[in-house]
Amino acid sequence: MTAQDAVAPVDVAIALRWRLVRDVLLDPFAWVGGVLIAAVAARSGSALTGESLAAVAPLAAGLLAVTVAALGANALLFETAENALLRTQPLGPRGLLTVRREELGWWMHPVALLAAAFGFGAAGLGAAAGAWVSARLATPVGILLALRLRSPRGGRGVVLGAVVVAASALGLLAFGRGVPDVPPTALLLAGAAPTVLLGLAAGRLLDASWDARYEGLASDALAAPSRPRGRMLVGAARLLPLPAPLRVRVTRDLLLLARGADGRGALLLLLAPLSVLAIDLDPTPTAGQLLWRALSAAAMGAGAIAYAVGPGVHRLRVAVLPWARTAPHPGRRALSAGLAWGLGLATAHGLWVLAWIGLARGGWFLADLPALIGPVLGLELAMAHFSVTFSLTRASGRSLIGEGMLIFALPVVAISIALAGVLAPYLIPLYFLVTVKMMRDAAVRIDNLEVTW
Amino acid sequence: MIEVVDVGKSYGSKRALGGVSFTVAPGEVLGLLGANGSGKTTLNRCIATLLRPDEGTIRVAGHDVRDEPDAVRANIGYLAEFPTLYPSLSAEEFLHFLAGLRGVSRAVADERIGRWLGLFELEDARRLALGGFSQGMKRKIALAGALIAEPKVVLLDEPTNGLDPPSVFLFRQVISKLRSDGCTVLLSSHVLPLVAQSCDRVAILANGELQAVGTIEDLGVQADRPGADLEALFLHHSGLDRAMLERLADAGLGT
Numbered sequence: 001m002t003a004q005d006a007v008a009p010v011d012v013a014i015a016l017r018w019r020l021v022r023d024v025l026l027d028p029f030a031w032v033g034g035v036l037i038a039a040v041a042a043r044s045g046s047a048l049t050g051e052s053l054a055a056v057a058p059l060a061a062g063l064l065a066v067t068v069a070a071l072g073a074n075a076l077l078f079e080t081a082e083n084a085l086l087r088t089q090p091l092g093p094r095g096l097l098t099v100r101r102e103e104l105g106w107w108m109h110p111v112a113l114l115a116a117a118f119g120f121g122a123a124g125l126g127a128a129a130g131a132w133v134s135a136r137l138a139t140p141v142g143i144l145l146a147l148r149l150r151s152p153r154g155g156r157g158v159v160l161g162a163v164v165v166a167a168s169a170l171g172l173l174a175f176g177r178g179v180p181d182v183p184p185t186a187l188l189l190a191g192a193a194p195t196v197l198l199g200l201a202a203g204r205l206l207d208a209s210w211d212a213r214y215e216g217l218a219s220d221a222l223a224a225p226s227r228p229r230g231r232m233l234v235g236a237a238r239l240l241p242l243p244a245p246l247r248v249r250v251t252r253d254l255l256l257l258a259r260g261a262d263g264r265g266a267l268l269l270l271l272a273p274l275s276v277l278a279i280d281l282d283p284t285p286t287a288g289q290l291l292w293r294a295l296s297a298a299a300m301g302a303g304a305i306a307y308a309v310g311p312g313v314h315r316l317r318v319a320v321l322p323w324a325r326t327a328p329h330p331g332r333r334a335l336s337a338g339l340a341w342g343l344g345l346a347t348a349h350g351l352w353v354l355a356w357i358g359l360a361r362g363g364w365f366l367a368d369l370p371a372l373i374g375p376v377l378g379l380e381l382a383m384a385h386f387s388v389t390f391s392l393t394r395a396s397g398r399s400l401i402g403e404g405m406l407i408f409a410l411p412v413v414a415i416s417i418a419l420a421g422v423l424a425p426y427l428i429p430l431y432f433l434v435t436v437k438m439m440r441d442a443a444v445r446i447d448n449l450e451v452t453w
Numbered sequence: 454m455i456e457v458v459d460v461g462k463s464y465g466s467k468r469a470l471g472g473v474s475f476t477v478a479p480g481e482v483l484g485l486l487g488a489n490g491s492g493k494t495t496l497n498r499c500i501a502t503l504l505r506p507d508e509g510t511i512r513v514a515g516h517d518v519r520d521e522p523d524a525v526r527a528n529i530g531y532l533a534e535f536p537t538l539y540p541s542l543s544a545e546e547f548l549h550f551l552a553g554l555r556g557v558s559r560a561v562a563d564e565r566i567g568r569w570l571g572l573f574e575l576e577d578a579r580r581l582a583l584g585g586f587s588q589g590m591k592r593k594i595a596l597a598g599a600l601i602a603e604p605k606v607v608l609l610d611e612p613t614n615g616l617d618p619p620s621v622f623l624f625r626q627v628i629s630k631l632r633s634d635g636c637t638v639l640l641s642s643h644v645l646p647l648v649a650q651s652c653d654r655v656a657i658l659a660n661g662e663l664q665a666v667g668t669i670e671d672l673g674v675q676a677d678r679p680g681a682d683l684e685a686l687f688l689h690h691s692g693l694d695r696a697m698l699e700r701l702a703d704a705g706l707g708t
Contacts, residue, residue: 081540081584226582228543238559248553252542259541319537323598326501326531327554328523447522451503452464453537 010095013086017103025106032407034110037267040300041114042121043277061115062134062195068111069104069142070149075260076100077146077214078221093215097143097206105139112136137199144202150217230258242340245327249317249337256316257308265312268304272349275301276356281365288422290368291375294357295421298376299414301349302383306410309342310387314395325451331443335392342384350380375421378428382417383410389435392442395449454479454514454637455500455606461508462495469495470661473509477637479605482628483666484652485641486687492661493641494534497610500639501531513606514637527555530604534611534641536595540584544575544594547583548601555602562601569597572623588615596624606637613644625651649683659691 077083077100086096112135119131237251257266275297285293317324317334324330353376357365390406413431420427455477462470470492477483487493498504500511502522510517516524538547545566552562570576573593583591592615600607613621621644628651631638642648648655649669656666665672672686673679681689688694701707 225578226585227580228541228546228582231543231580234546234549244553244556244558248550251553252539252546252550255542255546256539261539261541320539322501322503322531322533322537323551324554325503326526326529328526328556330526333554448505450505451498453535 009090010098013089013091013095013099014102017099018106021103021106025109028404034113036303037271038114038117040271040274040277041117043274059134059194061118061131062138065108065111065115065135065138066141066145066195066198069108069138070145071142071260072104072107073100073139073143073146074149076104077143078150078218079226083218084222087218093218096218097214101139101143101206104142105136108135108139111138134195134199137196137203139199140202140206141195141198144206147214147217150221151213152220228255228259230255233258245329245333246337246340249324249333250340253313253316253337253341262308262312262316265308265316268308268312269345272301272304272308272345273352275304275349276353279353279357279360281357281360284364287368287371290357290365291372291422292418294353294372294376295379295418297356298350298353298379299383299418301353302346302380303410303414305342305345305349305380306383306387307406309338309345309384310391310406313338313341313388314391318395321449322451322453325446325449331392331446331448334446335389335439335443338388338392339385342388343381346380346384347377350377353380374425374428375418378425378431379414379417379421382428382431383414385432385435386410386413389438389442393438393445395445454512455483455639456512457496457500457509458511459509460496460499460506460511462492462499462504462506468661470499470506471508473658473661473663475656475663475666477639479637480632480635481654482632482638482640482652484648484655485639485658486643486645486648486655486683486691487641487658488691488693491658491691493658494610495661496658497531497533497608497639497641501529501608502526503531528604529606529608530599530602531608532595532599532610532612534614536591536598538583538586538591538594540582542583543580544570544583544586545579547594548598551598552601557602565601565603566597569593569601572627573597573620589617589620592616593620596627600627600631604636606639607631608639610641611643612640613642613647621647645683645687655683657687657690659693664692665690 077097083096086099091099112132115135116128116132120128233254234251237247237254240247240250242250256262257269260266278297278300279293281290281293324334327333354369354372357372358369387406387410390409394405417428417431420431457476458474460470460473461468473492473496475483485493485496495504499506500513500518502518502525505519510519512518513525514528516528518525542550548566548569549559549562552565553559557565566579567576570579573590575590575593578586578590583594586594592612596609596612599609613624616624625647628638628640632653640648640652654666654668655672657664657672665675667675669683669686670679672683672690673681676686676689678685678689685694688697698707
């Protein structure tokens with residue numbers, strides 16, 4: 001190879017990073033999940049009401065995207081262990097910033113698509129486009145925020161100020177009904193403008209001045225001890241009325257989720273409560289319609305929870321399986337801890353759905369609640385139970401076989417239980433009877449898994 | 454007590470272990486030596502119930518690994534060759550997790566964690582994320598984790614990888630204490646001086662088969678080389694001395 005043929009180190013690094021990122025972004029299961037989440041996002045957007053939606057959607061989406069971008073930039077620039085390798089290559093700080101900026105841009109594609117879905121649901125195509133552009137331009141803003149936050153010279157004050165200004169703008173736009181006769185296009189531009197302008201300015205600033213400073217900040221970050229966040233969760237988890245082997249598993253899962261070890265699971269759990277937006281109470285539904293809508297919302301939320309606590313939590317645990325497998329009763333306890341998670345969250349979500357309906361329109365539907373409790377909670381519990389048990393039954397080495405099957409199997413369970421809920425609610429407990437063997441198989445599977453890592 | 458009788462294990466068509474038999478008594482430390490790929494880790498995993506042996510029997514503290522795996526698990530502490538630690542948990546959180554897995558109460562775990570972290574001079578790192586730990590620090594945490602429930606049988610696979618000399622010295626004292634407390638210890642290591650100083654007997658594996666087992670003196674007698682050091686005996690019993698001389702000659706480096 002001649003010197004002219006040689007590929008620049010930055011391009012080599014970008015190509016390598018793309019090979020890693022594309023495996024995640026182009027994963028067909030991620031796409032299935034992404035479409036579902038986009039549907040929820042669109043539905044969430046459509047649940048907003050008011051005159052200023054065209055403006056709120058792009059701005060809200062932009063702010064959310066900036067937050068995600070800042071968190072991602074912080075992880076990529078300062079926390080990824082791979083930086084130790086990249087920083088010793090002939091890339092230089094400018095090169096590394098370029099690689100990470102490119103990579104963060106790829107990761108932000110799904111965020112931009114979700115933002116667009118939210119915007120579309122809120123105020124149609126114009127808002128979708130505005131939200132998409134805002135989110136796409138969030139990458140340099142996120143990087144700049146991450147650098148600023150690490151900066152010893154009052155970075156936090158600047159960031160805090162930016163957050164206050166952004167929140168004020170959002171509030172003014174969302175509730176600024178006092179502004180008379182402003183055309184929707186102007187509102188749309190007003191909503192998209194802050195993040196677009198911020199994005200362009202941040203891009204220029206990054207190019208101009210942050211190369212040299214990044215080197216020092218990265219060095220400081222490497223030298224600084226890392227104190228994990230969320231220690232209060234340990235104290236809270238200690239109060240769980242569970243035996244120690246179960247409690248430590250649940251605590252571990254909670255800490256790992258809170259610290260971003262399973263981004264997909266955390267996102268699903270955050271989105272699950274939004275499922276109540278699917279409950280359409282206008283015009284006033286009949287008792288049958290209300291039950292079906294409550295079950296639909298319960299199924300949406302329980303589906304998100306099920307996927308997070310089934311394959312998601314198993315994936316978190318499997319890396320350290322040698323420790324858990326050499327402790328007594330590994331299968332039974334893994335199943336119990338998974339069910340504690342799944343059933344606990346499903347119950348909480350079910351109660352949230354019931355509370356949402358019960359409190360709607362000043363308690364209009366309170367009299368309907370007794371008929372909803374059994375079917376809604378039964379559906380929630382069954383879906384979470386099925387996902388946890390199914391995932392453990394198919395645990396295979398470090399990965400899961402049949403994770404894709406869960407996408408198809410879970411709706412079958414959901415529809416069956418929902419139909420039972422409508423037609424004969426007393427049949428729902430039968431689900432738990434017919435899955436006793438499946439539970440036993442799940443525990444035995446973990447007990448007998450050949451652990452070679 | 455560990456009793457291994459005629460144990461065999463294959464991965465598909467590859468035979469990893471065959472006809473391996475030995476015992477380790479309470480209060481005894483057996484060193485397991487073998488070249489890379491000789492089957493040490495597979496044997497450790499079979500004893501630790503992570504793998505099921507295809508042939509033979511293994512009993513740990515009187516319990517069969519196939520028939521009573523949970524009774525075996527209740528009695529062992531296992532340190533893997535490459536133990537995985539959660540990088541986002543702190544040392545304290547991770548050790549509490551391991552103690553809790555074995556039902557150790559929080560108060561007792563707190564006291565033991567303090568003792569181990571103090572021994573390894575990691576008190577200041579108690580609340581730091583494991584992801585920022587050096588290789589040696591991680592190893593110490595993993596060792597503390599393997600011993601946190603004070604097991605009767607301890608399986609240590611390359612326990613001193615990444616440890617500095619003072620830590621290796623501390624580790625040897627820990628082994629001594631385990632022996633005097635009546636623990637059964639199986640210590641797999643490539644570090645021959647450590648094995649020579651810490652172990653009562655030595656077992657040598659080569660190509661999945663046990664070549665020799667006994668005290669260093671016994672191994673010398675068996676090799677007809679009394680007084681030879683452990684390195685020479687290990688190379689002799691595993692057949693590596695002849696093989697290496699041939700390879701050196703082939704490479705033009707023979708003497």
